[in-house]
Amino acid sequence: MTAAIHIVTPIFTKGVRSLDDVRPLEKFGLEIRHSLLSTGPASIECEFDEALAVPDTIKKCLEAEAAGADAVVIDCMGDPGLNAVREVLTIPVLGPMQTSMHLAAILGHRMSVITVVDSVVPMIANLAKLYGLNERLASIRVIDLPVLEIEADLQRTQALLAEQSIQAVREDDADVLIFGCTGFLGCADAIISALNAVSINVPVIDPIPVTVLQAAAIHNAGYTHSKKTYPFPRTKAIRGYSVPGFEVAG
Amino acid sequence: MTAAIHIVTPIFTKGVRSLDDVRPLEKFGLEIRHSLLSTGPASIECEFDEALAVPDTIKKCLEAEAAGADAVVIDCMGDPGLNAVREVLTIPVLGPMQTSMHLAAILGHRMSVITVVDSVVPMIANLAKLYGLNERLASIRVIDLPVLEIEADLQRTQALLAEQSIQAVREDDADVLIFGCTGFLGCADAIISALNAVSINVPVIDPIPVTVLQAAAIHNAGYTHSKKTYPFPRTKAIRGYSVPGFEVAG
C-alpha cells in the first residue's frame, strides 16, 4: 500500500530544500513530490515571513492536489497556512509542528522544542496552546542560528543542537525532543549519539519523516480533515491573486 | 490631547467601508484616517480569506506609519496579520477582537461573541484561546448572514443580532456581548434597545470605536508593543511582494 505525498516548502530558496533532500523518504514505500514557492520569503523566522509565504503556499498545495497527490505536507515548523489550505483542499494536509507535538505527547510525558532563533519562540508557544499541548511543553530552546546558516557549518549546527538538547533534558526535564525547524532534517542521528554519550535516552523527533508517514497513514485509513471545521471558502471576488478555482476581481 | 489613528480595513470592497463610516469617531478628539486594500479578498469569512488579506494589510499599515499615524487599527474581528504587522511597525497596532475580549473581561464575568457565519467560529475560538480568555467565553453565536449581506437589509440584520444576543444572555449566561464582525458598526444602540425591551442590561461592545479609543490611550500613555515579543524581521530576500523597507528578490 502506497501513497503520493506532496511536500510544499514555503520558501523560494532552491539551495536549502529540493526534491533530492526528501526523496529518501520513498524508502517508506511512498511516492514523494516537492514544490518550492514562486513568491514569498527566502526563509521563515517570524510572522511577517509567514504572512508573505502563505498565499503561494495555498496555490502550490492546490496545484499538488490537482496533480493527484494523496496528501500534502507543509515543510515548516510554523505550520504556515495550515488551516487555510485545509479549507481549500479535500485531501489531508499536515503541518509538521502539529504532527510532531501530538506524536511527542504519545511518546513521553513532557516535550521540548529546539529551534533556530528567539523570534520564533512566541509563535511556537502559541501553536502549543492552540494544539492544546502547552501543559506538556517543557521548554522552547534556541541555538541562535538563522535558518539560512544551518547548512553553512553542519557540524557546528549539530553541536549547538546537541548542547541545547542535553540542557532540555537535564534542566527542563524534557522526555521527548522535537526539532523546531525542518531545516534540521537528517540531524537526528547525530543528536541521539550526543545524547547517548551522556547517558540520555529520549526520542528526538525529526519532523518531516514522521509527518510524511502520518500523512500516508491518515490517507490509507481513509480520513481527511473535518469539513465542519474547515469548510470550503464562500465564493467571492479576489484581487491580486490568481488562485486556481477562485474568481479574480479586476 | 489627540492622536491620529489609522484604520486599515483588510478588504478591497469600497461600498462596505469608507472613511465616512469611521470619521464620526473624530468626536473623541482624534484624527481618523482610513485605507482599503489594493489586493486581497472582498470580505473575510475564513482563514483562506485572511491569508490573502494579510500581505497587503502589512503594506497598508507600513504606509500608515510612514504617513505619520500614531497608532493603527486593523478593521476585522479575525485580527488578520496583527502580530506580523506588530513586527514591522514601531507604533501601537491594535486588533478589535483582542481589544474587545480584554475589555469584555474587565466589564463582566462571561462574554459571548455574536458573529456572521459558522466558518469563523473555530477562528474566534482559537483567538480566545491565544488571548488566554477562553474560560471567560460563554458562547460564539452566528446570525448566518455573509458579511457582504449585512447592509442589504440592516433592519433584518439587527433583528437577527438581537435574537442571538438575547439567547446568549438567557441560554449561555453571557454578561457582556461582543459584535463578532466589524461590519456591525453602529448597530449597538438598536441591540441595546432590544435587550432592554426584555429587561436585559448588559454591555454590547461595538469593536471599532473602543479599539480606536484604546489605541489612542496606549499612544497617549507612551506605550507600544514589546519588541521582545515582536522583533523586527531579519533582513532577507522577498520575492513577489514590494514591502516598503524590505529588499525584493528578482
Place this chain on the structure above:
Amino acid sequence: MTAAIHIVTPIFTKGVRSLDDVRPLEKFGLEIRHSLLSTGPASIECEFDEALAVPDTIKKCLEAEAAGADAVVIDCMGDPGLNAVREVLTIPVLGPMQTSMHLAAILGHRMSVITVVDSVVPMIANLAKLYGLNERLASIRVIDLPVLEIEADLQRTQALLAEQSIQAVREDDADVLIFGCTGFLGCADAIISALNAVSINVPVIDPIPVTVLQAAAIHNAGYTHSKKTYPFPRTKAIRGYSVPGFEVAG
C-alpha cells in the same frame, strides 16, 4: 515497507474478538497478530474490569514482543495498562483512545466520543484530561448498551450509534467523532452514511485501524516510547504472577 503489529484484546471472550476480525487490516501491507487474555474479565466497562485485565495484558504484550512483533496495540478504549506495558517493552505500545484523540485533534476542532454505557464516562473524561485534550472534548455520549450486546443486533447498535452521532454534531457542536469502544469495529461506514443522509460530513474514527496504522508509522520512522518517561521497572520480588523476565517471590 511493512511491520508486524500485535493486537492484544484485554478480555478472554473468544466470540467477541478474534484474529479474523482484525486480519483485514493486513490490506495496509502489515502483518497482523492477535492475542486474547487467559485471565481477566469478559468485557471492560469500569475500572474494576480494567484492574483485573491489566496483569495478563502485560504478560501477553511481553510475549508479543518476545515473538518478534514490531509494535503492540491494546484493543480497548480505556487504554488499560498502556503505561505499565510501555515500562516493560522496548517496542512501541499504542492505546486506541490516546491515538484516536490525538488524531481527532489533528482532523478538526472539537471531538465527541460515542461509547457504550455511563460507567465508562468518567474514565474517558479522565483520559482526555491526562492526554491534555479535554478542552477539545465536545461531549461523551452513550448508547446505553453493554459491550457484550453490541453484536447481538448490529443493526440496532448502528442505529443507536447514528442517533448519538447526529446529536453530538448538532447539539454538542462536534467536528470529529470517535467510537468509544473498539467493539464498534467496522461500523464507521454505516454511521457515515447515516450522517451524510442528514447532510453532516465529519470524520468518524474507528479506532483500531488508525491505531494499527499509527503503530506501523511510528515503528517505520524508528521511534519508540521515551525510556525517561517509561523506565524499565526496578528488579524486585513479585508474588502470584509469573511475568516473563521478572523474578517471582515464593
Place this chain on the structure above:
Amino acid sequence: MTAAIHIVTPIFTKGVRSLDDVRPLEKFGLEIRHSLLSTGPASIECEFDEALAVPDTIKKCLEAEAAGADAVVIDCMGDPGLNAVREVLTIPVLGPMQTSMHLAAILGHRMSVITVVDSVVPMIANLAKLYGLNERLASIRVIDLPVLEIEADLQRTQALLAEQSIQAVREDDADVLIFGCTGFLGCADAIISALNAVSINVPVIDPIPVTVLQAAAIHNAGYTHSKKTYPFPRTKAIRGYSVPGFEVAG
C-alpha cells in the same frame, strides 16, 4: 473630549499619596480628583490590610460618584474592593492590576510583576488566575521593601526595581513588566533607562496613568460594568457602617 476621573487611594496616609501626585495626569485632557480613606490601614501589604481598607473605599467611591465623577480608579495593585464597588456604582470602576494585566497581554507575550514584599505574591497570583491571565504570567518578583519605605530612598528603590526588572526579562523570559505597587508611580523612566543600558527593550507599565486613561476611554465609549455580573445589592439592614444610600441597623 474629557472626563473627570476620581482616584481613591485606599489608605489614610497623607504623605504617601496626594492630589499633587496624580494631578500631572491632567495633561491627558482629563480632570483628576482624589480621596484618601478616613478609616483603614496605613498601607496595603496583605489580605488583612485589604479587608480593613475596603469598607471606606466603598464609601469614598460612592461619594466620588455622587460628586459627579465619570469613572473611579482604586489606587492599589491588590484591586481591593473592586467588585464590591462595581456593585454599588453605575459609573466605570477600574482596578490598576486588572487593567495593567490586560494591557500587558495586549503589548506582549509574557508579563512579570515587580512588587514590594513576599506577602503580596499569593494575592497577585490569585488575581492573575481570576483575571484569566495566569498562563501569561512569567513571574512575580519582589524588591523586599515595605510600601511606606519606597520614598525614603527613591534612588535605592529604583535600583532594586531595575535589578528585578532585568532578571525578570533574562531569567523568567518576560516581554512586558508591570509595577506591582502603585507607590512606584513615576519610576518607569528610570527603569526603562536601566533596561536600555543593558540592551533590553520592553514596555514597563506604570499602572495608574494607564488605568486612568483606560477609565476615560471606557467612559467616552459609553460603557460601564455589566449589571448582570455586578447587580445592585439587595436592600438589607447594615450595622456599624454608614454607607450613603444604604439603611443602617440600630
Place this chain on the structure above:
Amino acid sequence: MTAAIHIVTPIFTKGVRSLDDVRPLEKFGLEIRHSLLSTGPASIECEFDEALAVPDTIKKCLEAEAAGADAVVIDCMGDPGLNAVREVLTIPVLGPMQTSMHLAAILGHRMSVITVVDSVVPMIANLAKLYGLNERLASIRVIDLPVLEIEADLQRTQALLAEQSIQAVREDDADVLIFGCTGFLGCADAIISALNAVSINVPVIDPIPVTVLQAAAIHNAGYTHSKKTYPFPRTKAIRGYSVPGFEVAG
C-alpha cells in the same frame, strides 16, 4: 480525642443562626462555640455584603483564638475573609466552600452548587477557579430565594432545593451536590429523600458539619495553615478599627 471548634457566622442577625443551631455537631465529640458579628450586614448575598462583614469577622476570629478555640470555621459559603483571618491567626481557619469543594472532588467526578440568588453566582465561580476546581464544576444553580427567606417556609425551600438538585444531576451531569448557602443547614436529609424518590443516589454536602469535622481532623493531625502563604501582617497604623493585637492610629 476532641477539639473546640469556634463557628463565626459573619452576619449580625440573631434569628438566623445561633449556638442552638450548631450545638448538635457536638455529637461528633467536639466542643462547639459560636459568634455572630457586632457590625456588618444582615445577610451575605454579594461582594458588597462580604466587604462589610469581613472586618468584624476578623475580630471575632481573633477573639475565638484568644478564648482558646482549636480551630475556627467561617459560616458562609462565600468564605468571606478566609485568607485575611488566616494571616492573623495561628490555629486552623476553614471556609465551608473551600472545604466542601475539595471534599466533593474526593467523593465524585463533577460537582454542582445549589445556592440562593443570581448575585452570588460569579462569586462562587471565582472561588472554584481560585481553589483550582473549576474544571470539576458541573454547574451553579439558584433557587431564587434571598437568604433571610430560607426559613420562612422551609418546606418550600426544600422543594426548590430538590428541584434544582434533580436538574443538576439530570441536565448538568453532576455526581456530587453542595449546598451553596450555609443557611440550608439541616436540609440534606430531605433533599436526599427527594433524589432517592427519582432513583438518584449522589452525595449531598451540607457544608457546616463536614467543615467542622475537617477542622477537627486538621487540628488533631497537628496541622495549621502555611505561614509562608499567610504571613502575619506587618505592624502598621490602623484607623477606625480596634483589632486585638494591632495598634490603632488616632
Place this chain on the structure above:
Amino acid sequence: MTAAIHIVTPIFTKGVRSLDDVRPLEKFGLEIRHSLLSTGPASIECEFDEALAVPDTIKKCLEAEAAGADAVVIDCMGDPGLNAVREVLTIPVLGPMQTSMHLAAILGHRMSVITVVDSVVPMIANLAKLYGLNERLASIRVIDLPVLEIEADLQRTQALLAEQSIQAVREDDADVLIFGCTGFLGCADAIISALNAVSINVPVIDPIPVTVLQAAAIHNAGYTHSKKTYPFPRTKAIRGYSVPGFEVAG
C-alpha cells in the same frame, strides 16, 4: 465518636509495614486495622508494580468491608486501584495522595511532593492533573532512594528528605510539602526541625495519619463516594481471580 479504619498496604513485604506501624493512629480515638497483600509486588515504584498490586488490593478492601470496617485507606502514594475499589465498596475509600493534595491546597498556595525515585514522577504529575490540582503543584522532587532502602539508614533518609524539602521551598517556592511515599511515615518531625533550623515554617504532610483522620471524618459525617461516579460493576464472568461477590469463569 469513633470509627474502624482499615489500612491496606498494597505490597506483600512484611518488614516494611505492619499493624504495629499504624496502630499509634489509634490515639485519635479510632480503631486501626491492617492488611498486606498475598499477591503483588514487594514495593511500588512504577505503573507495572501498581498493575500487579491492584487485583489483590481490591480483594483485601472487599474483605475489610465484609469484616466491618467503616472506611478503607490504600497505603501508597500512587493511590493504586483507588477508583476500582470505590466501584466495588460502599464504605468510603481514601487514597493518601488525593487526600494530601486536597489538604495541601487548603493549607497553602503551592505544594511540592518529595518522593523516592524518578520513575514515579510522571505518575504523580498525572495524579495532580486528574485531581485538578496541577496548577498548585510547585515541584516533584526525588531523594533517589528505592522504597525498600528507606528504613535501612533512616538518618540518611531524613537528611535527604530535609535537603529536598529545603530546596522545594527555596527554589520552587513551595508553601506546603507532601511526603510522596507512605514509607516516610513518622519522618515529619525530623523534617520540620530541619526546616525550622533554616527559618522555614511550612506544613509537612505525612500522608497516612491525615488520610486516616479524613476517612474517619467522612464516615462520621455520613458520606461515601458517589455511586454515580463509581457505580457497581456490571455482573460478568471473570477468569483467574476469585473476587468475593463476583462469579468466576472456568
